[in-house]
Amino acid sequence: MVTTLEPQIETQPRTAVGKDGPYHSALTSWAPAAGEPAWLQTARRIGLNRFSELGFPTPRDEDWRFTNLAPLTALPFRLAPSASDHVVNGETLASLPFAQLPGDRLVFVDGRFAPERSAIQPHTGGVVVTNLAAALETHAGALEPHLTRLASSEGQAFTALNEAFFTDGAFIHLPARRAVADPIRLVFIATGCEPGAAVFTRNLIVAGAASQATVIEQYISLGTDPHVTNAVTELATDDGAAIEHMRLQDENESAFHLAAFHGRLGRSTNLNLHSLALGARLSRYNIRACLAGEGIEAVLNGLYLADGQRLADHHMIVDHAQPNCASHEYFNGILADKSKGVFHGRILVRPGAQKTDAKQTNKNMLLSDEATADTKPQLEIYADDVKCTHGATIGQLHPEHIFYLRARGIPLETARRMLIHAFAGEIIDRVRSTPIRSELDQIVWDRLERHEPVHVGAHN
């Protein structure tokens, strides 16, 4: 299957915010919450205005060429009302991935913190793990330099919307030299109580010099109705911080999931960022990493699985602003049925960012003739002493591999699964935390197992 390069026909004009558009009343009736700091009220207003100007992206936007939002923009716009925490019982929580891990658990139900469902250990040394709404009251000063400033909403319709409407999320603050050993788990549950309702969440992680933490974000749906998740995470790191950030998106097959990660990395930061996109009808994850100091090592690692008519889109901008940094992007997609994978990877090496080592690979395995993958690398290099590579492959299971396994007595279906699993394993193996890695491995294996039978490419 070849990469589709023709832009799609525009099917959705920018009317979402127009007089008859679904967002019209929400936007015109919007007023900032009275208790919020003035700087945030200002930011929200900016977000609102930006979205009103931008409207939804269309396939005419270069960054949205392959991802048609028409089904999303056709939905009526509704902010999710606050759901009762009781919709989520202990049993549900216990059945979720990573439930057995030690460490803090912050549960958000339809975008609002659910304290009774959460468990936060006491932290010492100034480490703060709390929900953003609470932090706005207690730590407004610590938030102000970062919140909504790391994730620019300029030209970004969904980030702008999020800026205007986010209700809550997590705030994690790690002072210098503090390490939180156990993973901090953020659980975002969409109840789907109101079909089509939109949830806006925002997380902020501020990591001081030589601090260390592992953060998991996981997104799930309780029901099967369509709902919209718009989630933005901001990260700022200081010299030598080491952060592992894992995102597991496993929402229902009707969900629309629009997410962004904006990281501003300080000198010698070590960032391991993982994206597992397993669910949603349409998912888009914008990853923006600004390497703002020397000696940074960033690994951006992702796996997407899609079947049916689902679409998984990753859109990366890695901005090498300083010399001697390494960024390695690895994204693998496994696409069945009529699903679609989209990968856009832009690497920007600014003038003076010498000795940059930037690497990008995107590999897609198509399990059906009707699955498609669109991949678009984009290198913009303004320094001369750099090593930048990119590679993309789109292929099917290798018949030689299958035959080798069968010739040793392994049944065809098992052989296929072993190979697909191995392909997923390339990504999963990069997760540093062992318990997280093994659990992910199991989740992905179960998911692949569920999808039977898979298709092998040419038989000869």
Add this chain to the structure above:
Amino acid sequence: MSQPILEIKDLHAGVQGKHILRGVNLTVNPGEVHAIMGPNGSGKSTLAAVLAGRDGYDIVSGEAHYLGQNLLELDPEERAREGLFLAFQYPVEIPGVNSTYFLKAALNELRKHRGLPELDAVEFLQFVKERIHLLELDEALLKRAVNVGFSGGEKKRNEIFQMAVLEPKLAVLDETDSGLDIDALRVVANGVNKLKRDDNAQLVITHYQRLLDYIVPDFVHVLCGGRIATSGGKELALALEAKGYDWILGCNTCAGCAAEAA
């Protein structure tokens, strides 16, 4: 006389419209070692592929029976579970599939088929370690992905190591000797010899007499133009080594060689 392990009768087969095997006849009995020699492109690997059941090969006519069953009707995995083993001429690298995991899956499929209980991880490791030493392979290879980054020689030894683990009834070794240094050749040949029993058989495809100094065949066949042009005892290999294939009566006139010469 016991049942033959393999009985091929007038087998014609091809791939992608190319007629390659043109009437192969071959009978292999328990306890026998057969060598198949023959010029490049004469169809040796094709014969091995057809026996192992590789996709894409067309059987034009003829028969192949394996322990009394119609071999050509079986899926490759069924053949393997019945004890047919192909040591590949070019073992393929399989990224991401761990060698131990792969071998354990293969062995347990076989054991299941034979009505034996599956081996647990400890038993399996014990068993495998004995065998890997037989081939003087580094245990660390077990932790790596199947054949990935193995040297040419390691890949070949790994094939025979797998053979040692799976203990086939009929092993087809396709140029296992090519790419091996002298020491490795001896190790591999030793391994193969240790696996030889009265109730199994080996079909050794090679270009070189060298291997047959170690693995002494009961029969040597020369495949030429998709047919067995001549057969003999182990002295035939020596004659071939000395005089080349041209010497074989009729070889210059068979269709394949004539085409090659043209």
